[in-house]
Amino acid sequence: MESFTRIRATAAPMMRINIDTDQIIPTRxxxxxxxxGLNEGLFANWRSLADGTPNPEFILNRxxxxxxxxxxxxxxxxxxxxxxxxxxxxxxxGFRAVIAPSFGDIFFGNCFRNGMLPVILPIETVNGLAxxxxxxxxxxxxxxxxxxxxxxxxxxITFAFVTPKKLRDMLLNGLDEIDLTMQLDDSIARFRATDRxxxxxxxxERGSY
Amino acid sequence: xxxTKTVAPRTFFEKVWSDHVIAELDEDPAEGTTxxxxxxxxxxxxxxxxxxxxxxxxxxxxSLRELKHAGRATSSPGQVFTAIxxxxxxxxxxxxxxxxNETATAMxxxxxxxxxxxxxxxxxxxxxxxxxxxxxxxxxxxxxxGTTLVCGDSHTCTVGALGTLxxxxxSSEGVHVLATQTLRQAKPKTMRISFEGALRPGVSxxxxxxxxxxxxxxxxxxxxxxxxxxxxxxxxxxxxxxxLCNMGIEFSARYAFVAPDDLTYAFLKDREYVPKGAAWDAAxxxxxxxxxxxAAQFDREVKIDSAxxxxxxxxxxxxxxxxxxxxTVPEPDDYDDPGTRELVRTALxxxxxxxxxxVDQIPIDVAYIGSCTNARLSDLHVAADVLRGRKxxxxxxxxxxxxxxxxxxxxxxxxxxxxxxxxxxxWLEPGCAMCATGGADRLANRRVISTTNRNFExxxxxxxxxxxxxxxxxxxxxxxxxxxxxxxxxxxA
Numbered sequence: 001m002e003s004f005t006r007i008r009a010t011a012a013p014m015m016r017i018n019i020d021t022d023q024i025i026p027t028r029x030x031x032x033x034x035x036x037g038l039n040e041g042l043f044a045n046w047r048s049l050a051d052g053t054p055n056p057e058f059i060l061n062r063x064x065x066x067x068x069x070x071x072x073x074x075x076x077x078x079x080x081x082x083x084x085x086x087x088x089x090x091x092x093x094g095f096r097a098v099i100a101p102s103f104g105d106i107f108f109g110n111c112f113r114n115g116m117l118p119v120i121l122p123i124e125t126v127n128g129l130a131x132x133x134x135x136x137x138x139x140x141x142x143x144x145x146x147x148x149x150x151x152x153x154x155x156x157i158t159f160a161f162v163t164p165k166k167l168r169d170m171l172l173n174g175l176d177e178i179d180l181t182m183q184l185d186d187s188i189a190r191f192r193a194t195d196r197x198x199x200x201x202x203x204x205e206r207g208s209y
Numbered sequence: 210x211x212x213t214k215t216v217a218p219r220t221f222f223e224k225v226w227s228d229h230v231i232a233e234l235d236e237d238p239a240e241g242t243t244x245x246x247x248x249x250x251x252x253x254x255x256x257x258x259x260x261x262x263x264x265x266x267x268x269x270x271x272s273l274r275e276l277k278h279a280g281r282a283t284s285s286p287g288q289v290f291t292a293i294x295x296x297x298x299x300x301x302x303x304x305x306x307x308x309x310n311e312t313a314t315a316m317x318x319x320x321x322x323x324x325x326x327x328x329x330x331x332x333x334x335x336x337x338x339x340x341x342x343x344x345x346x347x348x349x350x351x352x353x354x355g356t357t358l359v360c361g362d363s364h365t366c367t368v369g370a371l372g373t374l375x376x377x378x379x380s381s382e383g384v385h386v387l388a389t390q391t392l393r394q395a396k397p398k399t400m401r402i403s404f405e406g407a408l409r410p411g412v413s414x415x416x417x418x419x420x421x422x423x424x425x426x427x428x429x430x431x432x433x434x435x436x437x438x439x440x441x442x443x444x445x446x447x448x449x450x451x452x453l454c455n456m457g458i459e460f461s462a463r464y465a466f467v468a469p470d471d472l473t474y475a476f477l478k479d480r481e482y483v484p485k486g487a488a489w490d491a492a493x494x495x496x497x498x499x500x501x502x503x504a505a506q507f508d509r510e511v512k513i514d515s516a517x518x519x520x521x522x523x524x525x526x527x528x529x530x531x532x533x534x535x536x537t538v539p540e541p542d543d544y545d546d547p548g549t550r551e552l553v554r555t556a557l558x559x560x561x562x563x564x565x566x567x568v569d570q571i572p573i574d575v576a577y578i579g580s581c582t583n584a585r586l587s588d589l590h591v592a593a594d595v596l597r598g599r600k601x602x603x604x605x606x607x608x609x610x611x612x613x614x615x616x617x618x619x620x621x622x623x624x625x626x627x628x629x630x631x632x633x634x635x636w637l638e639p640g641c642a643m644c645a646t647g648g649a650d651r652l653a654n655r656r657v658i659s660t661t662n663r664n665f666e667x668x669x670x671x672x673x674x675x676x677x678x679x680x681x682x683x684x685x686x687x688x689x690x691x692x693x694x695x696x697x698x699x700x701x702a
Contacts, residue, residue, distance in 0.1 A: 031312045050671075082377040113381040114381070164252070188231055
C-alpha cells in the first residue's frame with residue numbers, strides 16, 4: 001500500500017459540483033483486463049475533443065496545471081459509480097489529493113486504498129484556495145499534510161481537516177488493511193460462534209442448497 | 210453486554226449494524242468524531258461481518274485478480290456469488306460468456322475462471338437465474354432482512370428494499386471481503402425519509418425518488434444510512450421499494466432501506482436461498498424484532514407529502530435536476546447558490562435545452578426501458594399497459610431490456626413481449642446493457658428518455674442526452690415522440 005504523509009504541489013481548480021466517477025473515468029475505459037493504463041481514461045470526455053485531439057480549454061491540458069497533483073473541486077466530488085478505477089486513474093496520472101467540501105462516500109474510501117487523500121474543507125475555504133491559485137496562474141502551490149491534518153494555502157494560512165482515524169493510520173503508514181483485519185482472527189471466530197447460533201440462515205456453505 | 214430490556218430505543222439500522230460488529234476498531238469510539246462546518250463528519254470504525262458478497266465481471270473481476278496476486282484465498286466461498294451482467298451481449302441467441310465485444314468476453318472468461326478457482330456459485334448467461342445483480346439477488350432470496358450484502362456496484366443499496374443492509378464497495382474492499390468475509394466500515398449517521406399519504410394516480414416509486422432527490426439534492430445523503438418510512442412506503446409493493454432504494458445512491462446515500470414487514474416475508478418465502486420450514490419461522494421471528502423502535506431518534510428527519518408528487522422527468526445531468534412532466538425547464542437565475550447556477554448552465558448546455566421550455570414538448574430520439582432501477586416484471590406491465598394497441602412514434606428508437614432472465618420469461622409467459630414488439634420496441638436479452646454505454650454506438654448524440662438511474666454526461670454514450678423517468682412516462686413518450694404524461698393515456702389492460 002502506498003503511503004501519504006505530506007506534499008506541496010500545483011493544484012488545479014475544477015470548481016464544479018457533482019463531478020461523478022463516470023466523468024473521472026468513463027465506463028468504456030473499464031473494459032480491460034489490467035488495472036494499468038487507467039490514466040488514459042482520466043476525464044477523457046472533457047480532456048479530448050470529438051476528433052480525439054486534446055481540448056485546449058480543459059484545465060489539465062494547460063501548463064502548469066498539466067503537472068498538478070492536487071484537484072480543488074466543489075461539493076460531492078466522486079459521486080455515482082463505485083468504480084475504484086476513479087481514484088486509480090487519478091493516482092496513475094500523478095494526483096495525490098483532492099480538496100472538496102464533500103465526497104461521494106465510496107470514492108472517499110477508495111482513495112485511501114490507492115495512495116490518494118481526499119480532504120474535506122468548507123466551500124468558502126476551497127473557493128479561497130482556488131482564487132489564490134488562479135490569481136497566480138497556477139504557480140502558487142498548496143501543501144497538504146496528513147500527519148498534522150493541515151492544508152497550507154499559498155498565502156501561508158493553514159486550515160485543519162479531519163480524516164477517519166483508521167483510514168488515516170493506514171494511509172500514513174502504507175498498511176495493508178487485510179493484514180490488519182487478519183490480526184483479529186480470534187475476535188472473528190468468537191463472533192461467528194455466537195452469531196451462527198443466533199442467525200444460522202446467514203451462513204451458507206457450498207452444496208447446502 | 211447490556212441487558213436488552215434496558216437498551217435505549219434503536220433504529221433498524223442501529224440494530225442491524227450492532228448485530229454485525231465483530232470489533233470496534235477505534236480505541237475511543239468518540240475519538241474520530243467531529244462536529245463542524247464541513248458536510249461530512251468522521252465517525253467510529255468497526256469491523257463488520259459480511260453475510261453476502263456479490264461479484265460481477267467488471268469490478269468483481271478486478272477483486273478476484275487482486276486476491277490471487279496477493280496470494281490470498283476466499284474465506285467463505287458459500288457466501289460469495291458471481292453475477293455476469295455488466296458487459297454481456299444482449300443480442301438474441303447469445304452464447305454463455307458472450308460479451309458485448311472481444312474485451313468484454315475476455316473479462317467474463319477471466320471472471321468465470323477465477324470464480325471456479327475460488328469455488329463460487331456463478332449465474333452465467335444460459336442459467337435461468339442470470340440477470341442484473343440487483344434484480345437477481347432478491348429473486349434468489351439472497352437478500353434476507355437484517356443481513357449485510359456488499360457488491361462492487363454503487364446500486365447495491367437496491368436490496369435495502371427487503372430490509373437487507375446492502376451497499377456498494379470498491380474492488381479493494383471486495384478483496385477484503387473475499388479474504389476475510391468482513392469489512393472495516395465507518396459508522397454513518399441515520400436519516401429517516403417519511404413519505405406520507407396516497408400517491409396520485411399514475412405516480413410511481415421512480416417519481417418519488419426523483420422528486421426527493423430534486424428537493425434534498427444529489428449530495429443530500431452523504432454520510433447517512435437512509436431509512437424510507439411512512440404510509441406510502443408501507444403501501445409500496447416490494448418491486449416499488451426496490452426502485453426507491455435503488456436511487457438512494459443518487460443522492461449519495463451509501464445505504465438506503467425499508468424495514469421488513471409482512472410484504473417482505475411474503476416476497477421472500479420459498480425462494481431458492483431462504484431458510485425453509487422451522488428455520489424460516491425462526492428467521493421471521495428474529496426479523497420482526499428489527500424495525501425501528503417507536504421512540505428511536507434519527508440524526509436527520511425528512512418528511513414528504515406524497516400527494517404533492519407529480520410524474521418526474523430530469524432535464525439536466527444530475528438526478529437532482531428533475532421537474533414535473535407538466536413543468537418547464539428552469540432558469541439558472543432561479544437558484545441562489547453560485548455553484549448551483551453554474552451547474553444548471555453547464556447541464557442546459559450539455560442537454561441542448563433552453564430555460565422556460567415546456568418539458569412535455571421536448572422531442573426524443575430514443576426510449577429505453579431497462580436497468581436495475583426499472584426493469585422488473587411490474588415495470589414491464591406498467592409500460593405494456595401504455596403501449597398496448599399503440600405504435601411508437603416515427604423516428605423513435607425504442608428498446609426494452611428485461612432486468613433478468615426470470616423477468617424476461619415471466620413477461621413472455623404473460624404475452625408482454627408481443628405487446629412491446631407490436632408497438633415497435635426491440636425486446637433484448639437481460640443485462641446492464643445501455644444503462645452505462647452498452648449501446649454507445651446506437652445512442653451517440655441522441656436524446657434518450659430512460660428508466661435508468663443516471664443522467665450523467667456521456668453515461669449512455671458519447672454526447673448522449675439522458676433523461677430519467679418512470680416506465681409509464683418512457684412508454685408514453687415513446688408513443689408521442691416527446692416527453693409525455695402517461696396519465697393522459699387510456700390503458701387497455
